[in-house]
Amino acid sequence: MKKQCRRKHWNLIDPIAHAIAGAAITDQASLNKLRLKELSAIESMAKGQGTTEDWQTIVNMLNICEIMATNGIGPEALIYCDIAQQSLTEAARRYKAINKMGLSGEGIQAVRQVYDYHDLQRLSVSRSEYERMIQKTKNHLIAKKDVVEI
Numbered sequence: 001m002k003k004q005c006r007r008k009h010w011n012l013i014d015p016i017a018h019a020i021a022g023a024a025i026t027d028q029a030s031l032n033k034l035r036l037k038e039l040s041a042i043e044s045m046a047k048g049q050g051t052t053e054d055w056q057t058i059v060n061m062l063n064i065c066e067i068m069a070t071n072g073i074g075p076e077a078l079i080y081c082d083i084a085q086q087s088l089t090e091a092a093r094r095y096k097a098i099n100k101m102g103l104s105g106e107g108i109q110a111v112r113q114v115y116d117y118h119d120l121q122r123l124s125v126s127r128s129e130y131e132r133m134i135q136k137t138k139n140h141l142i143a144k145k146d147v148v149e150i
Helices: 013-023 028-046 052-070 075-098 105-124 127-144
Strands: none
Touching (some): 028 052, 028 105, 052 075, 052 105, 052 127
């Protein structure tokens, strides 16, 4: 009886495909899904019918936009990031007080500007760079948890 040699073959196509995908701009289907989620959250907040999930979606987008801007990718977005951040903080306070989630007119405009800038940011970098910025944002937020604010 002849023994069969079972050798594990490493598939070289997968790492190469992964590298190519990482270098490419985010695929259209994923990007459209993300855009829809963000735009839907903005619309709900603009109508005063936002949920905490909508708020978090916008906060996530804002945080990534801000990190990318501070790293030189669309730094002009920082002005709108500051306004949006203040508006989202106000929205959270209002939600605690009256259990309704929405944004002021200025907040809606700022969040829409942040969305536009962030969409340009993620289209301007490779997928791997965008993922690196997302990880950098996560690391930044984790590090901030250790900061004591007075």
